[in-house]
Amino acid sequence: MAGFIAHLRYNGYRAGVAETEATLSALQSIDIEEHRQVRLACKAVCASNKENYDQFDELFDSYWFNRGREQSGTVAASKQSTEKQQNRFRPGADESQSVAGAGAAEQPENNDEDGEAIHSGEGRLIASKAGNLNKTDFREMMTPELMQQAEVLACKLAKAMRDRRSRRYRHNQRGNKLNLRKTIRNSVNQGGVPIRLYRQQRPERPVRIVTLLDVSGSMTVYARVFLAFLKGLISHDTRADAYLFHTALVRIGDALRDHDTMRAMNRLSIMAQGFGGGTKIGSNLKLFNDQYAATCVDGRTVVIILSDGYDTDSPELLSEGLQKLKKRNCKIIWLNPLKGWKDYEPVAQGMAAALPWLDHFAAANTLESLAELEPALQRL
Amino acid sequence: MSWKKLQQSLANERYIASDELAMAVYLATEQQRPLLLEGAAGVGKTEIAKQLADIHDTQLIRLQCYEGLDASTSIYEWNYQKQLLRVQAVRESLADDLADDVESQIFSEAYLLKRPLLEAITQSKAPVLLIDEIDRADEEFEAYLLEVLSDYQVSIPELGTVKATSKPIVVLTSNGSRDLSDALRRRCFYTYVEYPDFKTELAILKARIPDLDNSLAEQIVGFVQSLRKEELEKKPGVAEMLDWSAALAGLGISKLNDDPVELQATMVCLLKTQIDQYSMPREVTERLVGKVVA
Known part of the structure; x- marks a missing residue:
């Protein structure tokens, strides 16, 4: 049983010694001979959210009926190999290097070319002024420094958006204002003498940031920087969430939050299979609305969509999806790298259909343009 | 009672439960752990608590959660008006040596207003405690709940710790409008209730x-x-x-x-x-x- 729990834990369950114990004691109150009962009992104990709940039967079969023995073996092996890789990378690996390494891991076959690209990029860097760097289109620039800057910038933006205070006052013993109502109410038990003073403050109402990143073919050149940007947005905020989409939608919040950058990027690259393919913004948005929006989008959410708006779905689908999302009373920001180009007009049909539902539509092709977002986001 | 029997008696109460649900309910009653039910609105999450109360022929205590729910409305509160009346009555009727008596009197159970959570653990027969739509309550409230659900006791500073006379069968429901904390999930048996086939x-x-x-x-x-x-x-x-x-x-x-x-x-x-x-x-x-x- 301990082995089974470890197997679950490896597959992303939050199960520990306590669960092993609970499972064993649960098994005592049923008929162990019959595997169906055992399965149901384990399911009730070990699953703790819907994803786990749906996966459970498969994992149970793979462990107890040997079907997946090999499979779990290979998973373990691949884990070992990633660990080895990490060990190789660790000596002297600073933040920027590991980001670059991560980028390479994302598309291992391009490894060498990447190295070259980074190199030539640096060559230009030395020659040019730092100010110019900020104005370079992401397409031409892919240095580790840039990646890191993108991440730092994202942290700053996230902070600007998040630091909000509610308009209402709430009880807070270290607040800055006297809560007269509560003080008087609670003075009743002291015969009307307000011995204990209660205070109040406007509580923080942090905004939750949910990001949808387009990684289709037309966006590949920007995808790497945006991934770093996403990591910055997410890593300092447990409530933030992120999704990738191309022809399918993948949730990457947990993977991005992985402390180990290498492993995070490995996980990402597995998830983003089909990376650089076509785009289905409309149907992905619909999927997002149906499956995820209920738990992660509410009135205090900002949804950031990073996409160029080239869509193979019909524009109506996109506009419908945005309308539905908007009904959750969130703010929608669309960052379009093309908008930074000279004379850009949102003529792509999808983009034109989306415009009425957006709270903010901005360029995102240079670091400068990302930095310019800050005041706009504060206003939202 | 085996889980099949439980499923049967639920059916007798006109509640048709899936195998998963029946097993989870059975384990929750058997192991005295809370049961967390998630699922879309209208699939019978609340109903099962009512039927459980019927089956065990016991009381159903319901705590409807909402934003801003706090300890004084969910666990206990002193009945200040009653205490005050008592103090005034004694003051008018004289005698200093009664003062100590009064103090111990007004902080006794007679002056305590039991809210659902405290009420649920002080029954002589284990009731069914339904904590409905827990996802609507604030995250801080989950923390209060943890103490009650794991130790089945409530500490009241003036009175001491109230231990459970009987452990209630706890059913929590959630519509998934907010992610619940892992700490709470870990303490519960979990089932996702689907639309029936x-x-x-x-x-x-x-x-x-x-x-x-x-x-x-x-x-x-x-x-x-x-x-x-x-x-x-x-x-x-x-x-x-x-x-x-x-x-x-x-x-x-x-x-x-x-x-x-x-x-x-x-x-x-x-x-x-x-x-x-x-x-x-x-x-x-x-x-x-x-x-x-x-």
Whole structure:
């Protein structure tokens, strides 16, 4: 049983010694001979959210009926190999290097070319002024420094958006204002003498940031920087969430939050299979609305969509999806790298259909343009 | 009682539970751990607590959660008015040496207002405690709950720790409007309640409205099942299905395709938003009816 729990834990369950114990004691109150009962009992104990709940039967079969023995073996092996890789990378690996390494891991076959690209990029860097760097289109620039800057910038933006205070006052013993109502109410038990003073403050109402990143073919050149940007947005905020989409939608919040950058990027690259393919913004948005929006989008959410708006779905689908999302009373920001180009007009049909539902539509092709977002986001 | 028996007795109470749900409920009562139920609205999460109370022939104590719910409305509060009256009465009637007496009196159980959580653990017979829509309460409230749910005790500074006289059967429900903390999830048995399949739903309908005509019942369930596959903002739950069946029975409709106008009018039982009503015009309804009647 301990082995089974470890197997679950490896597959992303939050199960520990306590669960092993609970499972064993649960098994005592049923008929162990019959595997169906055992399965149901384990399911009730070990699953703790819907994803786990749906996966459970498969994992149970793979462990107890040997079907997946090999499979779990290979998973373990691949884990070992990633660990080895990490060990190789660790000596002297600073933040920027590991980001670059991560980028390479994302598309291992391009490894060498990447190295070259980074190199030539640096060559230009030395020659040019730092100010110019900020104005370079992401397409031409892919240095580790840039990646890191993108991440730092994202942290700053996230902070600007998040630091909000509610308009209402709430009880807070270290607040800055006297809560007269509560003080008087609670003075009743002291015969009307307000011995204990209660205070109040406007509580923080942090905004939750949910990001949808387009990684289709037309966006590949920007995808790497945006991934770093996403990591910055997410890593300092447990409530933030992120999704990738191309022809399918993948949730990457947990993977991005992985402390180990290498492993995070490995996980990402597995998830983003089909990376650089076509785009289905409309149907992905619909999927997002149906499956995820209920738990992660509410009135205090900002949804950031990073996409160029080239869509193979019909524009109506996109506009419908945005309308539905908007009904959750969130703010929608669309960052379009093309908008930074000279004379850009949102003529792509999808983009034109989306415009009425957006709270903010901005360029995102240079670091400068990302930095310019800050005041706009504060206003939202 | 084995879990099969529990499922059977739930069925006798006219509640048809899936195997997963029955097992989770059985383990929760057996192991005295809370049971966390998630699922869409109207799949019978709240109902199971009521049926459990019936089966165990015990009291159902319900705590409806809402934003801003705090300890004084969920655990306990002193009855200040009563305390004050008592103090004033003694003051007028004289004597200093009574003062100590008064103090111990006004902080006794007689002056304590028990709120649902405290009430649930001080019953002589273990009740069913239903904590409904826990996702609506603030995250801080979950922390209060942890103490009560793991140790089954409440500490009141003036009175000491109140230990449970009996451990209640705790059922928590959530609609998934907010992610619950892992700490809470870990302490509970978990089940996701799905919309029932055709067979189960038919059994539910027959259990609830026994004198409904068989073919009509099948049509109703088939229709509602296919309605759930449509693009709707708010899918009709089991409760809506039962409402609708009762309405059809009340109107004396024996076949769904009898009177399209009347049928369309009864759709108010199933469709609960303006857009849903708009997106299900008569033609669509008729198409769906055509499928299930044929």
